[in-house]
Amino acid sequence: MAGKFKIAAWVTVGVLTGALATLQLQAMARNAVSPLPLEELQQFAAVYGLIKADYFEPVEGKKLVHDAISGMVNSLDPHSEYLDQKSFKEFRESTSGKFVGVGIEITAEDGLVKVVSPIEGSPAAHAGIQAGDLITRIDDTPVKGLPLNQAVKLMRGKPGTKVTLTILRKSENRTFNVTVTREEIHVQSVRGKMVAPGSAWVRITQFQSDTLPDFTRKIEDFYKQDPKLKGIVLDLRNDPGGLLESAVGVASVFLPRDVVIVSTRGQIPEANVSYRNTPSDYSRTPGDNPLEGLPAGVKTVRLVVLVNGGSASASEIVTGALKDYKRAVVMGTQTFGKGSVQTVLPLGPDTALKLTTARYYTPNGESIQAKGITPNYFVDPLPTGDPYAALRMREVDYKNQIGTGVEASDSSSVKEALRKQEEARRLLEAEIEKDPNKFPKLPEYGSKEDWQMEQALNYLEGKPVVTAKMVADAQEKNAKPPAPTSSAGPVQKPAPAPRPAKPDSK
Missing domain, CATH: 2.30.42.10 (PDZ domain)
Structure with missing residues (x-):
């Protein structure tokens, strides 16, 4: 990272509840600055003065300015934010783990x-x-x-x-x-275990500063337990994101050297960057390569990435890269769809401005903003489906999200989709409140009851994978009058193990 920026701090990606997508760039004075709107600033000063003078009780001036800045920034999009002293401290804690x-x-x-x-x-x-x-x-x-x-x-x-x-x-x-x-x-962001002979499960809860070295140690441990490891399940479900450099490093573990992992595009030159599988783009220490010494088999071992609507930003960067290069099969449900990058610009020792400065793109040049990544295999968290699907917020549900750059965030089709989602959410919330015991609890990730992981293991072992559509078709079929003969439930045969694609010549 140090090779890309003169000032290297943190580079993070995530959603509102985690470490938000942040790209620490050099704060540079611009030669050309847009002229200040003097008339509007005079109006702001007049409003400030009237509130201080005429409001029914005294109001602290510092609070008025803080709230004015927050309102100005928050109106831009869901992820731009003014970080006061407390918020800035919490933000730094979230990225450090x-x-x-x-x-x-x-x-x-x-x-x-x-x-x-x-x-x-x-x-x-x-x-x-x-x-x-x-x-x-x-x-x-x-x-x-x-x-x-x-x-x-x-x-x-x-x-x-x-x-x-x-x-x-x-x-x-x-x-x-x-x-x-x-x-x-x-906080340990990486945990994992051998879940079947020849198959390992590794979960990343958030991409932190030490996620990559912890992840590589876990991979090395798997190969020590089974030198002939046949498959890995990389679990990114409900991973809100984290440090971009950690995400680049995790994807690089499985991909050929020097391929593009992700690129960003924005208005300022510093925001137009491609991140590759090279130590300078994922190592926090110049000259150090955390990927050195990994078993050669990790580049070809069968790989399944588990995702859901809570997999966001850094998780989507890893998933998008592995999917675009056909290095892994993606399984689960549609991801969150946060494809923007924020720049954290310090305003002083204790405050900062977190501002959306770019969209990011997968190696194939696709923006996942407000769309997310579509799995190769749609598998719900339970064999019967996902009873809580309507409750899950995704990027597209935010009214002021920035859009894909192709379709505006306030287009009629987006508005109609939001209306239907909100209606479904309202009905489900009412049903849960009426009879909460009617709805099953979701299994713990990595447990024997974890249906999505069971299907991932089926894929790794060459067994049939039961997808959401097939379950729905089977339920529809069972609801009809029985036919004279019956057949086995629908299954889907796994595709051959994907191989790493050649690096993009671009």
Whole structure:
């Protein structure tokens, strides 16, 4: 990265809930600056003065300016943002994978906070908190109905401070308190295991600064366990993104040297860049190559990428590159569709402007903005489908998203699609509220009940893959009067293992 920019900081990609797509460029003074709209600025000053003088109670001037800047930036698109001191600090934490807290991965369940797993070596793990535990109170605050992000904020704090968690452990039918001392936590973004003879599963939860070295170590570990590894499932489901250089590096693990992984195009010259499978584009340390020493077989091993509507930005960069070069089969559901890049421009030591400066393009020159990546095999999270599909927000659902560059974000077809999606979402929310027990819980990723991973393994092992369309056809067929004879349920034979495409001559 250092070879591309004089000032190299972070290069991140993601969605609103994760590390957002960010490209740290050099802040350069422009020779040609658009003239300031003096009349409008005078009007702004007049409004500011009237509020300060005539509002029914005093208003802090700093707050008025902050809100004015935020409104100006937020109106542009969903991902441009003014980062105040607190937001800038949280942003830097999200890209580093480090924060101060108790060290648990959580999700929401029945209005409570469920522990997915304690992070190894964390205060929570030392305190005996287990996967499956439900948190009912955080200090004196009941968790029931509390938004998940608020629960996270309550558990975070300064190092050395204590927080008391009330735990409901259903397996033991008891409730008890645990007092945990907060520490700096390092989030492991890569985990994986051998899931079948000759087949491995590796999951990336977010592309962080240490994701690439962790990922390569995991790949090396797989080959130590089975030198004749036949297939890998790369799980990017619900991965909101992260550091672009990490995404370039992960894709490069499986692709030929020097091929284009992703390119960006924008108004300023610095935003027009191609990122390739070369150490200078994915290594954080000049002269270092984290991919050195990887087994040669990783370039040809059968590969399946699992994605869904929560796979965004950096995840889509990896998926798009592996799909365009026909190096992997993509399985799951349509991805999020965030194909824009933001530049973080520091305004001072503690504040910054995050501004959309470019769209990014897959190696074939395709923009996935507001479209996402279409899987080779559509496979829902359950054999019966995806009962929560209508609830999932995607880039196209944001009214002020920037569009593809071909079709405007406010075109009639986009508006009609949004209207139908919103109606479906409203109906499903009403149905869930009426009878929440009617809807099944989705399986944990990587578990034996994980239907999408089961189909990925079927592909790797040369077995039939059951796709969403085939399930729907079978259900429709079963709903009709029985025919005189019957046949086996529909399946789809896997295609031959894809081979790496030759580098694009462009």
